[in-house]
Amino acid sequence: VQLVESGGGLVHPGGSLRLSCSGSGFSFSSYTLQWVRQAPGKGLEYVSALSGNGGTTYYADSVKGRFTISRDDSGNTLYLQMRSLRAEDTDIYYCVKSAWGVGWFDYWGQGTLVTVSS
Amino acid sequence: EIVLTQSPATLSLSPGERATLSCGASQSLSISYLAWYQQKPGLAPRLLIYDASSRAAGIPDRFSGSGSGTDFTLTISRLEPEDFAVYYCQQYVSSVTFGGGTKVE
Numbered sequence: 001v002q003l004v005e006s007g008g009g010l011v012h013p014g015g016s017l018r019l020s021c022s023g024s025g026f027s028f029s030s031y032t033l034q035w036v037r038q039a040p041g042k043g044l045e046y047v048s049a050l051s052g053n054g055g056t057t058y059y060a061d062s063v064k065g066r067f068t069i070s071r072d073d074s075g076n077t078l079y080l081q082m083r084s085l086r087a088e089d090t091d092i093y094y095c096v097k098s099a100w101g102v103g104w105f106d107y108w109g110q111g112t113l114v115t116v117s118s
Numbered sequence: 119e120i121v122l123t124q125s126p127a128t129l130s131l132s133p134g135e136r137a138t139l140s141c142g143a144s145q146s147l148s149i150s151y152l153a154w155y156q157q158k159p160g161l162a163p164r165l166l167i168y169d170a171s172s173r174a175a176g177i178p179d180r181f182s183g184s185g186s187g188t189d190f191t192l193t194i195s196r197l198e199p200e201d202f203a204v205y206y207c208q209q210y211v212s213s214v215t216f217g218g219g220t221k222v223e
Contacts, residue, residue, distance in 0.1 A: 034214075043206070043216060043217075043218050043219050044163065044206055044208075044216040044219075045216070046213070046214040046215065046216065049214075058213065094162055094163075099168070102210055102213070102214060103151070103168070103210055104151075104153040104165060104168035104169070104208070104210060105153070105155075105163075105165060105208070106165050106168075106174065108162035108163055108164070109162065110161075110162055111162055
């Protein structure tokens with residue numbers, strides 16, 4: 001199993017960014033996938049999730065209305081579209097696979113750093 | 119939202135010693151849907167324990183989890199040099215939340 005994030009970088013406040021996560025080594029379409037973020041040196045925050053059938057989504061209150069999670073199962077890719085970015089969105093964003101439903105997280109990507117700064 | 123409180127924030131021990139990490143939940147976890155992760159600097163978290171007491175694949179048996187309801191414990195029976203890291207608990211009974219972490223130094 002491998003999860004590889006991309007798309008992070010430096011963006012100005014109010015700007016947009018789209019993160020991608022390419023998955024391999026498992027039946028991508030069958031699993032709930034999520035984004036978890038972490039400010040450097042700080043704790044973990046559950047940001048967003050999308051079920052295997054694409055029918056159920058979750059967003060943390062801190063990102064609701066600004067972030068959109070989606071997936072392309074034919075291309076084994078998970079996305080996180082981030083808009084109206086704020087300084088407090090500066091974090092490492094991890095793509096994470098659930099073992100089942102929204103269960104424990106058995107595989108994590110290496111993370112991609114998003115920096116929101118003027 | 120279920121809030122998880124980990125204690126202590128920092129645990130100062132030596133190799134070979136026993137480490138006991140606590141995770142308290144603000145509400146009883148009716149099902150013991152609690153996991154523990156280890157994170158080393160510059161790396162993603164790694165799953166250690168799920169369902170409160172089940173070891174993940176490849177995790178040494180010096181790591182064990184226990185507890186139910188609102189009180190959960192991760193025990194490292196004899197610390198190895200590679201075990202010095204930050205440990206997080208996570209509940210997945212009601213959405214997902216993480217504890218604030220315990221640093222074992």
